[in-house]
Amino acid sequence: MQALVQQLIYGVQLGSLYALIALGYTMVYGVLRLINFAHGDVYMVGAYVGFYACTRWLPFRDLAANPSAGPTNIALAVVALILAMTICAILGALIERFAYRPLRNGLNDGDAHFWGFVLALPLAIKFGPLVSFRGLALLLILGIGFGFALRPVMRWLRRRIVLSTSRLNALITAIGVSLLLENGGLLVFGADQKFIGNVVPETNWNIAGIQISSGQFTIFVVSLALMAALRHIVLFTRRGKAMRAISHDIEAAKLMGIDTDRVIAFTFALGAALAGAGGVMVAALTHVKVSPLFGLLPGLKAFVAAVLGGAGNIPGAALGGVVMGVAEAFVAGSRFSTYKDAIAFCILIIVLLVKPAGLLGKNVAEKV
Amino acid sequence: MRLSHRGVIAGLIAFSVGMAVVSMEGCKNPDSGKTGGATAGGEAAVRPKTTATGNAVTGNEIPVGEFASLTGSTATFGQGTHNGIQLAIDEANAAGGVNGKKIVLKTEDDASKPEQAQTVVTKLCTEDKVVAVLGEVASTRSMRGGSVCQKYGVPMITPSSTNPKVTETGDCVFRVCFTDDFQAAVAAHFAFDQGFRNVAIFKDIKNDYSMGYAKNFTDEFTKLGGKVTGEQTYQQDDTDFKAQLNSLKAQNPQAVLVPGYYSEVGTIARQAKDVGLNVPLIGGDGWDSPQLIPGAGTALEGCFFTDHYFSVDLRNPDTKKFIDAFKARYGANPDALSALGYDAARLLVDALKRAKTLDGPGIREAIASTKDFPGVTGKTTIDANGNARKSALVFQIKGNSFKVFKTYTPEQIGK
Numbered sequence: 119m120q121a122l123v124q125q126l127i128y129g130v131q132l133g134s135l136y137a138l139i140a141l142g143y144t145m146v147y148g149v150l151r152l153i154n155f156a157h158g159d160v161y162m163v164g165a166y167v168g169f170y171a172c173t174r175w176l177p178f179r180d181l182a183a184n185p186s187a188g189p190t191n192i193a194l195a196v197v198a199l200i201l202a203m204t205i206c207a208i209l210g211a212l213i214e215r216f217a218y219r220p221l222r223n224g225l226n227d228g229d230a231h232f233w234g235f236v237l238a239l240p241l242a243i244k245f246g247p248l249v250s251f252r253g254l255a256l257l258l259i260l261g262i263g264f265g266f267a268l269r270p271v272m273r274w275l276r277r278r279i280v281l282s283t284s285r286l287n288a289l290i291t292a293i294g295v296s297l298l299l300e301n302g303g304l305l306v307f308g309a310d311q312k313f314i315g316n317v318v319p320e321t322n323w324n325i326a327g328i329q330i331s332s333g334q335f336t337i338f339v340v341s342l343a344l345m346a347a348l349r350h351i352v353l354f355t356r357r358g359k360a361m362r363a364i365s366h367d368i369e370a371a372k373l374m375g376i377d378t379d380r381v382i383a384f385t386f387a388l389g390a391a392l393a394g395a396g397g398v399m400v401a402a403l404t405h406v407k408v409s410p411l412f413g414l415l416p417g418l419k420a421f422v423a424a425v426l427g428g429a430g431n432i433p434g435a436a437l438g439g440v441v442m443g444v445a446e447a448f449v450a451g452s453r454f455s456t457y458k459d460a461i462a463f464c465i466l467i468i469v470l471l472v473k474p475a476g477l478l479g480k481n482v483a484e485k486v
Numbered sequence: 487m488r489l490s491h492r493g494v495i496a497g498l499i500a501f502s503v504g505m506a507v508v509s510m511e512g513c514k515n516p517d518s519g520k521t522g523g524a525t526a527g528g529e530a531a532v533r534p535k536t537t538a539t540g541n542a543v544t545g546n547e548i549p550v551g552e553f554a555s556l557t558g559s560t561a562t563f564g565q566g567t568h569n570g571i572q573l574a575i576d577e578a579n580a581a582g583g584v585n586g587k588k589i590v591l592k593t594e595d596d597a598s599k600p601e602q603a604q605t606v607v608t609k610l611c612t613e614d615k616v617v618a619v620l621g622e623v624a625s626t627r628s629m630r631g632g633s634v635c636q637k638y639g640v641p642m643i644t645p646s647s648t649n650p651k652v653t654e655t656g657d658c659v660f661r662v663c664f665t666d667d668f669q670a671a672v673a674a675h676f677a678f679d680q681g682f683r684n685v686a687i688f689k690d691i692k693n694d695y696s697m698g699y700a701k702n703f704t705d706e707f708t709k710l711g712g713k714v715t716g717e718q719t720y721q722q723d724d725t726d727f728k729a730q731l732n733s734l735k736a737q738n739p740q741a742v743l744v745p746g747y748y749s750e751v752g753t754i755a756r757q758a759k760d761v762g763l764n765v766p767l768i769g770g771d772g773w774d775s776p777q778l779i780p781g782a783g784t785a786l787e788g789c790f791f792t793d794h795y796f797s798v799d800l801r802n803p804d805t806k807k808f809i810d811a812f813k814a815r816y817g818a819n820p821d822a823l824s825a826l827g828y829d830a831a832r833l834l835v836d837a838l839k840r841a842k843t844l845d846g847p848g849i850r851e852a853i854a855s856t857k858d859f860p861g862v863t864g865k866t867t868i869d870a871n872g873n874a875r876k877s878a879l880v881f882q883i884k885g886n887s888f889k890v891f892k893t894y895t896p897e898q899i900g901k
Binding site: 182309310315322459 | 562
């Protein structure tokens with residue numbers, strides 16, 4: 119019994135994390151009917167921001183040498199969390215602006231300049247490390263140069279391309295962005311794995327034989343707090359109202375004077391911030407290795423969680439995440455631990471067969 | 487439009503089935519692990535013979551290839567080994583090379599991926615026309631590279647791949663380290679000598695080395711009279727191990743064998759403490775990395791692992807010169823993998839000097855006939871199966887460093 123409760127607690131902890139990532143998938147699906155496969159890689163970027171914040175950027179002090187540094191380090195850890203959320207939010211908005219928006223509205227000069235910088239990145243890294251003056255200067259010069267060179271190309275493309283409303287285009291683009299982030303991560307961060315040591319004081323609590331670590335507890339509590347904040351934004355703010363309006367009917371929302379592009383970018387930023395928070399917390403509190411493929415499996419499982427709960431449904435994503443986490447913990451704790459990743463997909467298949475719209479999704483007929 | 491909705495779901499189901507298959511792929515591997523251990527019994531496996539003649543030295547330079555995981559999940563393995571090999575080659579060239587010919591080392595990165603190992607070794611054998619290949623730490627990658635070398639008849643020496651299957655690839659593949667059946671037997675004897683009778687095993691199901699080690703440990707430990715209380719598996723790149731560790735804890739083991747790589751061991755150790763599994767962990771040479779401690783924090787304090795016969799604490803005259811030279815050049819102490827890389831390269835140079843002809847068969851025979859070569863990791867004799875018989879050390883992790891705890895010779899283990 120005790121072992122059972124223990125596995126349940128691990129499952130809920132794991133599930134809260136899946137839920138946090140799944141929210142990003144489900145919100146984007148809600149407004150655009152798009153599965154943003156790059157979302158798991160945003161989680162990876164969050165972990166890397168956490169790594170650099172904890173080891174380079176912020177003045178964390180070694181806890182083993184200064185036991186009294188605990189409170190300052192906790193404050194710095196909050197700064198690292200906010201930093202990761204901010205950078206990921208910007209990244210999420212950038213992905214929307216330069217990968218998905220051109221599919222809806224066509225290309226313009228802004229796109230030319232952005233892709234100019236993307237092209238300049240590998241060259242700049244080849245001739246100087248990115249953090250050095252030489253690397254940055256090269257990036258700047260080449261980026262601007264490529265940008266102007268690409269402008270006529272983009273204009274030509276704009277005239278040639280017939281915009282399609284097919285969702286498949288966006289889906290394939292999402293896979294492309296995911297690959298770009300993973301391999302870009304290899305280029306920028308390197309393939310070797312990185313570890314974040316102990317940055318905040320850690321303890322284990324033993325409550326009636328049940329073990330709970332402070333790190334896992336923090337992840338759980340912060341995830342809940344972020345989900346509550348998200349609920350508030352979606353239900354009680356003007357932006358949230360606009361998001362809900364778009365998810366009902368994007369054309370009608372436009373007619374009502376809603377700046378849909380801005381709201382969609384905001385939705386991406388919001389989801390990405392949550393994923394970034396998840397990434398930095400996992401890397402800093404559970405000390406797992408951070409590598410460019412850090413987001414691959416968690417991202418996939420969160421995607422499954424989102425579909426499980428009903429794509430586009432925010433409480434559904436949270437529920438789906440917890441179901442996935444608990445199922446995984448119970449399988450991993452049994453004799454069949456090898457199958458713990460496969461079980462996620464088996465659950466998905468069964469739920470979709472019984473309830474095609476997901477656990478909390480409404481099965482509404484789409485109008486043509 | 488209900489139909490399109492169904493279409494999307496059908497697509498998702500197809501996708502999920504695909505992913506489920508991918509996830510389950512890991513469970514195919516136990517077979518390879520088992521065959522790895524099957525030859526542990528001692529009967530000599532028949533090594534396939536090559537008919538290809540390899541590459542011959544044409545100019546005034548001797549091209550030697552190296553494939554290593556300079557980047558990727560086991561990057562520190564590849565970098566450490568490469569430093570040792572480079573040092574040995576440079577020393578040999580400074581001392582006049584091989585009969586006046588200079589050795590040129592061509593290094594290729596396999597990014598810790600078996601497929602890439604196969605590709606880069608093919609390139610080394612066919613484009614760079616190397617006369618011999620040095621390489622790889624991970625057994626999975628050495629087997630891929632070894633099969634290529636076997637195909638082209640190019641002799642290959644692996645510095646530190648310990649899975650018995652590696653040299654069973656064929657008569658072109660040699661090693662300068664002990665094998666996993668020996669290493670695992672050392673771990674079994676050690677655990678028994680420490681008074682552990684109930685040991686649980688936590689192994690990496692996607693890793694031939696880990697599976698083979700676990701099987702050989704189980705065989706030897708049960709033979710000695712110990713009991714394996716439970717087995718659980720994880721997969722490389724997993725991040726959450728608490729559920730498995732918690733189920734191992736339920737059987738109250740006195741120690742847990744974790745024959746994995748450093749990349750996961752640190753996290754496993756931390757989570758073992760989290761679930762309240764406060765018993766020593768025992769591992770193998772896959773733990774030996776400067777990245778082990780940053781990953782583990784203090785969670786591995788007091789734990790043990792078996793390793794090759796090399797430590798900066800064993801400063802006998804043979805190794806002292808190497809340690810000093812290494813430190814002067816790279817500014818850090820060498821680890822066992824650097825030392826084995828150094829030995830592999832020096833053994834190759836020695837064989838090149840003795841070879842009657844500088845081509846595939848000539849170099850192969852010279853390596854195969856190596857006797858009592860004085861390496862920094864102990865005296866090396868290559869046996870009929872291309873393996874080396876060597877002693878092993880047991881290290882204990884104490885205050886963020888590795889301390890020599892015990893030494894086991896092949897005679898003590900009865901191998």
